Amino acid sequence: MAQRTEKEETEVKVLESLATTTTTPTLCSNNCGVTANPATNNMCQKCFNASVAAAGVESGSMLKRSARSVNLRSTPAKVVIRSREIDPVKRDQQTVNRCSGCRKKVGLTGFRCRCGDLFCAEHRYSDRHDCSYDYKTAGREAIARENPVVKAAKMVKV
Structure with missing residues (x-):
């Protein structure tokens, strides 16, 4: 080698x-x-x-x-390591975990509705709060999207 x-x-x-x-x-x-x-x-x-x-x-x-x-x-x-300081503006903008219906604190057990609001266990259903989401139209659009119209070609009779 x-x-x-x-x-x-x-x-x-x-x-x-x-x-x-x-x-x-x-x-x-x-x-x-x-x-x-x-x-x-x-x-x-x-x-x-x-x-x-x-x-x-x-x-x-x-x-x-x-x-x-x-x-x-x-x-x-x-390397300069600085302690993390929370801005006073960010401290005030923390997410609020309260029910949109009764303002009760929900913590981690809150439910997000399709309308975008957060609710407690009592108000989580759409009939328990004033839900602005249109379930009927959304369902129709989903069915139309998932089930396209299928037509066979017309047959010519001889």
Whole structure:
């Protein structure tokens, strides 16, 4: 085996690099104590995702990027982890889980009607609340859509 093809040489190099990385695990470059991956710039997956997200926020775009599409830098990136703060506007716009008929709290047991409202167990049926959904027309359209008219060609009498 004096001569090796280029493909064999690259396979040998890959196997050697895998052998060296598996025998000597490196720690994350952000000193979080987790094993690092060379494909993620010697960072753990959590730190790498945080740095990519921070880079996306700084550039003004929130595009999700995979680890292979990101240009890997030779120097470790600084990761700034901020606590999540809830905006006062978002706090007021939380979904209200109350029955549209009696305003009773329904929590996870609420029923969504086809008219789009949320109801408790007592008002969930369309005859128990003023439902604006037209079930009769919807049923007719469904039957017409699922059962097209089939006509045989007229036969010519001889």
